[in-house]
Amino acid sequence: MADPFLKVQDLKIHFPTDDGLVRSVDGLTFSLERGKTLGIVGESGSGKSVTSLGILGLHNKRNAQVSGEIWLDNQELVNASPEDVRKLRGQKMAMIFQDPLSAMHPFYTVGHQIIEAYRVHHNVSKKVARKHAIEMLNRVGIPQPDRRVDDYPHQFSGGMRQRAMIAMALSCDPELLIADEPTTALDVTVQAQILDLMHDLQQEFNSALIIITHDLGVVAELADDILVMYGGKAIEQGPAQTIFEAPEHPYTWGLLGSMPRMDRPVADRLMPIPGSPPSLINLPSGCAFHPRCAYEPQTGGLGTTMVPELTEAGGGHRVRCHLPSTERRRIWAEEIKPKLEAGQ
Amino acid sequence: MVIGPGTTVSDQAPAAPDPAEGPVPGKAIEGRSLGRIAWTRLKRDKGALGGAVVIILLVLMALFAPLIVKLTGSTPNEFHQDLLDETFVPKGTFGGMSLDHPMGLEPQNGRDLFAGIVYGARISLLVAFLATLLSVVLGTVLGVMAGYFGGWVDTVISRAMDVFLAFPVLVFALALAGVIPNEAFGLSGLSLRLVLLIFIIGFFNWGYIARIIRGQTLSLREREFVDAARGMGARGPYILWKELLPNLVAPILIYATLLIPTNIIFEASLSFLGVGVARQLEGEPGVTWGGMLSTAVDYYTLPHFMFWPGMAIFITVLAFNLFGDGLRDALDPKTR
Numbered sequence: 001m002a003d004p005f006l007k008v009q010d011l012k013i014h015f016p017t018d019d020g021l022v023r024s025v026d027g028l029t030f031s032l033e034r035g036k037t038l039g040i041v042g043e044s045g046s047g048k049s050v051t052s053l054g055i056l057g058l059h060n061k062r063n064a065q066v067s068g069e070i071w072l073d074n075q076e077l078v079n080a081s082p083e084d085v086r087k088l089r090g091q092k093m094a095m096i097f098q099d100p101l102s103a104m105h106p107f108y109t110v111g112h113q114i115i116e117a118y119r120v121h122h123n124v125s126k127k128v129a130r131k132h133a134i135e136m137l138n139r140v141g142i143p144q145p146d147r148r149v150d151d152y153p154h155q156f157s158g159g160m161r162q163r164a165m166i167a168m169a170l171s172c173d174p175e176l177l178i179a180d181e182p183t184t185a186l187d188v189t190v191q192a193q194i195l196d197l198m199h200d201l202q203q204e205f206n207s208a209l210i211i212i213t214h215d216l217g218v219v220a221e222l223a224d225d226i227l228v229m230y231g232g233k234a235i236e237q238g239p240a241q242t243i244f245e246a247p248e249h250p251y252t253w254g255l256l257g258s259m260p261r262m263d264r265p266v267a268d269r270l271m272p273i274p275g276s277p278p279s280l281i282n283l284p285s286g287c288a289f290h291p292r293c294a295y296e297p298q299t300g301g302l303g304t305t306m307v308p309e310l311t312e313a314g315g316g317h318r319v320r321c322h323l324p325s326t327e328r329r330r331i332w333a334e335e336i337k338p339k340l341e342a343g344q
Numbered sequence: 345m346v347i348g349p350g351t352t353v354s355d356q357a358p359a360a361p362d363p364a365e366g367p368v369p370g371k372a373i374e375g376r377s378l379g380r381i382a383w384t385r386l387k388r389d390k391g392a393l394g395g396a397v398v399i400i401l402l403v404l405m406a407l408f409a410p411l412i413v414k415l416t417g418s419t420p421n422e423f424h425q426d427l428l429d430e431t432f433v434p435k436g437t438f439g440g441m442s443l444d445h446p447m448g449l450e451p452q453n454g455r456d457l458f459a460g461i462v463y464g465a466r467i468s469l470l471v472a473f474l475a476t477l478l479s480v481v482l483g484t485v486l487g488v489m490a491g492y493f494g495g496w497v498d499t500v501i502s503r504a505m506d507v508f509l510a511f512p513v514l515v516f517a518l519a520l521a522g523v524i525p526n527e528a529f530g531l532s533g534l535s536l537r538l539v540l541l542i543f544i545i546g547f548f549n550w551g552y553i554a555r556i557i558r559g560q561t562l563s564l565r566e567r568e569f570v571d572a573a574r575g576m577g578a579r580g581p582y583i584l585w586k587e588l589l590p591n592l593v594a595p596i597l598i599y600a601t602l603l604i605p606t607n608i609i610f611e612a613s614l615s616f617l618g619v620g621v622a623r624q625l626e627g628e629p630g631v632t633w634g635g636m637l638s639t640a641v642d643y644y645t646l647p648h649f650m651f652w653p654g655m656a657i658f659i660t661v662l663a664f665n666l667f668g669d670g671l672r673d674a675l676d677p678k679t680r
Contacts, residue, residue, distance in 0.1 A: 056575055062495060090577030103572040107590040116586070117576040168576065 003074060004031035005208050006055075006176055011068035011078075013047075013054045020281040024050040026232040027068075029310075032225070034175060037202065037209040039219025039240065041255065042229035043277045048212045049098075051229075052178045055210075056095055057085040072176060091121045093176040094169035096198075099185050100161035104153040110137075110164045111149030118171045136167040140197060159190035163197065170201060177202070178210045183218060195222060216259050220244060225316075228252050231278050231288035234310060238317030248319045248328040250293050253336045271339075287322060295323060295331065385674040392670020398663035406465040413463070416446060418456035420463045420629040433646065447652045450636075451643045457636075461656050464633040467621055468660065471541050472607040478546025480600050483553030484592070490554065491561025492584060501554070508551040514613070517544050521619030534630050537621050541614065545607050553599050560595055564588050594675040601668035605661040612637070612657050633657050 013025040025047045032038045040048050053059055055070055057077055070077040072093065077085055097103035104113060114133035115126060122129070130149070137145035140163040153161055162182065169177060179198065183191040199222055202209045211219055219226055219240065226244075227237040228251065236249040247253055254273035275292035278284055290296045290303035299322040302308075310320045313328075321328060386392055405412060413419055433451050447457035490501035524540060526533065564570065565588070573587050614620040615634030624630040636653035643649050 053571075058571055058574055086574075086577055086579065088577070089575055095572070095575040097568055097572055097575075099568060102568040105569045105573070105587060105590075108586075116578075116582075120577050120579075120582075165572075168572075172576075 003071065005034045005073055006032040007069070007071040008055070009069040009071070011051065011054060011070060012066070013050050013059065014065040015063060016065065017281070022280045023232050023283065024280055025054060028227075028229075028232075028234055030225075030227055030234070030237060032176075032208045032210065034208050035202070035206045036224045037199075037211060037219075037222050039223030039226045040210060040212045040229060041214065041216055041219060041226060043214060045277050045280065046229040047232040047280070048214075048229055049180050052095065052180050052210065052212055055176075055178060056089055056093060057082070087121075090117055090174065091172050092174055093178065094172065094174040096162075096165055096169045096177065096179040096182045098181040100158070100165040101153060101185075103165060104161065104168075106153060109150050109152055110156065111151075114149075114164070114168045114171050117168050121172050132171065133167075136171050137164065139201070140164070140167045140170075141193075142167070158186055159193065162186060162190075162194055166194075166198065166201070170205065173205060174207060175205075176208045176210070178212070180212045181214070182211065184213070184215075191218070198222070216244075216255055228255070231283050232280055233288065233320065234318075235289065235320040236318070237310075238313075239315065242315060242317045246317075246329070246332060248313055248317070248325065248332060249289075249321050250295050250323075251289050253332065254292075257336070257340060287320075298323060298327070382671075382674040386670055389670040389673065391666045392674070395663040395666030395668075395670065398659060399667060402465055402660055402663070403469060405462055406469045409462045409466055413456075413459040416456065416458055418459050420455060420459040420631050421624075422459075423453050423455060448648050450639070451646055451649060457649070457652050460629075460631045460636055461633070461652055463629050463631045464636065464653065464656060465660075467538070467630070467632050468608050468611060468657075471538065471545065471611045471621075472604045474542045475546035475549070475607045475611075476600055476603045478542065479549040479603060480553055480596060482547070482550035484557050484596055486550065487554035487557025488561050488584065488588065488592070491558040492565055492588065494562075498558075502558070505551040505554050505558075508548055511548055513544065513548040516548070517614055518617065518619050520544065534621065534624055534628055537630075541611065541620055545610055545614075549603065549607070553596070553603070556595055556599060557592060560592055561588060564591050598668060598672040598675060601664060601671055605664040605668075608657065608661055608664070 008028060008030050011025055011028040012023070015022040015024060028047075028051060030038065040051065042048050050059075054064075054066055055072075055077070057080075059066060061082075066078055068078060072088065075088075077088070104110065108116075111130065111133045114136060115129040118124070118129045118132055119126070124132075134145045134149050137149055142148050142160055142163055148156070148160075153164070156164060162185070166182075177198075182198065183194050186194060195218065198209065198211075201207075209222075211222060213219055223240045225238065226240045227234050228243070228249065229235070230251050236243065236247065236252050243252065244256070247256060251273070254271070257271035258273060260270060273292055278288055278291075284291050284304075286302065286304040286306050287293070287296075287299075287308050290299075293303065296303040302322040306322070308320045308322045310318050311325075313319050313325050319325070319328070323331075386396075447461060449455065450457060450460070486501050486504075490498040490505075520540070524537070526536075529536070529539070570583060570587050573583055578587070611620060612632065612634030615632040616638045618635075618638060620634060621630045621632050623635060633653040633656050637650060637657075640646075640650040640653065
């Protein structure tokens with residue numbers, strides 16, 4: 001079998017600071033095929049965005065220590081020269097940023113920015129690039145693209161800006177598209193439109209898509225695979241269906257419990273996960289989630305002393321937890337699932 | 345500095361074009377560029393506008409000095425000793441003011457003050473403009489480099505900045521004046537002194553602007569649009585020129601307009617202390633407002649002699665400061 005299109009192997013991104021080493025990403029492994037979507041889910045500060053910037057090679061070598069391997073289409077990126085990686089950016093991989101207003105240059109028209117991005121990688125005249133930009137804006141559903149192409153970013157609405165951002169990212173037909181919280185700055189109706197658009201375009205271009213979000217609802221529709229991150233590590237990863245229907249990690253249960261759902265009875269109140277995300281400098285000993293975990297006592301002290309391994313739970317589903325798999329399944333089936341479905 | 349959010353831009357409502365017909369030409373919603381927004385605001389600021397008018401008049405006066413002095417018929421190098429009395433004080437009231445000599449005459453040698461003021465603008469503005477240009481170019485290049493590259497480049501440039509900011513420029517200029525030969529670098533006399541003056545004023549002032557630009561660059565470098573540009577595969581030079589520099593234009597412009605009056609005063613001070621440009625007897629007169637003030641100190645009983653060059657410096661500096669303040673307000677979206 002051929003290697004997957006994107007393969008990330010034991011990726012570590014550490015930032016040395018005066019307060020200590022920040023382990024933003026600590027041994028992340030995943031792979032992604034063309035035409036597939038991976039959702040990376042986690043709370044703020046769990047290392048999601050750092051991962052995406054790491055794949056693009058946007059970390060400053062001076063203050064970030066990146067190790068591990070990133071294989072994109074059989075090309076290694078972590079140890080490649082910056083110039084080689086630069087050539088890939090935009091062309092082979094592109095990124096959609098969270099806040100399109102701050103990610104677009106305020107002094108240039110939207111069209112100009114798409115044209116420039118296109119011309120970095122294609123040796124074409126301005127006229128051809130402009131036509132391409134208008135076409136891209138049309139493709140992402142900007143009305144009257146031949147006129148709006150000369151507008152400045154601040155003249156676009158939030159949803160239009162995000163569309164323009166997507167047009168820019170897609171202008172060079174990248175095979176890997178990373179969307180870092182693409183809908184966080186948008187309201188719900190626009191969110192749905194943007195997600196639909198990204199899905200359609202992904203099908204059209206057959207690109208690999210990574211969606212980074214803290215909102216499980218966003219990835220529920222789109223993702224083929226889901227990776228749940230906590231404290232810089234993957235704690236549960238696997239096919240989206242498995243993650244939603246038979247999650248095995250207490251943290252994922254917590255995420256599901258704190259997500260409002262329309263297809264289930266309305267809960268009186270959502271069940272938040274107690275506590276707050278751990279500091280990436282001083283991770284709790286043992287399992288990083290243990291201070292917030294209701295099932296920690298059942299591990300017999302292992303939770304506080306040993307870091308659990310990411311272990312296979314069948315069908316590509318991997319979980320990082322000390323509880324035995326049978327016990328996890330029992331808790332999910334007998335305790336958590338009925339509660340969620342009853343809206344309690 | 346970001347000129348952006350739609351608040352400053354009043355889109356005229358389009359005259360509801362029939363969708364079938366497409367956009368009506370000439371009625372399109374038009375975005376206003378930074379320059380146009382700033383210009384609209386500047387036009388509303390009477391002080392800045394007045395300053396701009398005075399600056400333009402001063403520049404014209406400096407450029408056409410030889411033509412302007414023809415109006416009164418005396419050049420700055422002409423001696424009118426016949427108009428002085430036996431104590432070498434100008435005859436008549438107010439220092440010999442008359443139609444031929446609207447600002448009166450210098451005591452002692454009877455040179456026309458009006459011509460002196462007109463020609464003085466040349467050196468004041470030339471030195472101030474070129475010295476400012478030198479400071480701004482040096483400061484911008486070094487400031488952007490320090491901010492963008494960081495690391496040891498930043499350390500070296502920042503320490504150099506500290507050295508230059510701590511340098512006693514005035515003392516240095518005074519000391520240098522004593523050792524300037526009559527000829528050096530293939531230049532001599534007036535032009536040599538001018539070049540040295542510009543160099544001293546410009547070269548020792550870049551630290552201030554470099555600091556401002558470095559700080560701005562540091563914060564701009566981390567902005568998301570820079571990441572986005574890099575994410576699309578932009579090269580380093582592109583980011584420096586196209587992403588960072590446009591955002592630095594406003595602080596550079598503002599600082600430049602505020603540096604010019606400082607440099608005018610500095611030049612006047614140096615000339616006052618006698619280490620600036622020296623008076624020439626023929627050709628370009630080399631007359632400066634600071635130099636005129638310096639001579640005037642010996643004739644403190646004749647206040648008009650001190651009044652005119654003082655006024656000239658005062659008005660010029662005021663005009664530049666008013667314009668600079670107005671420009672800052674116009675370019676800064678937060679002050680409206």
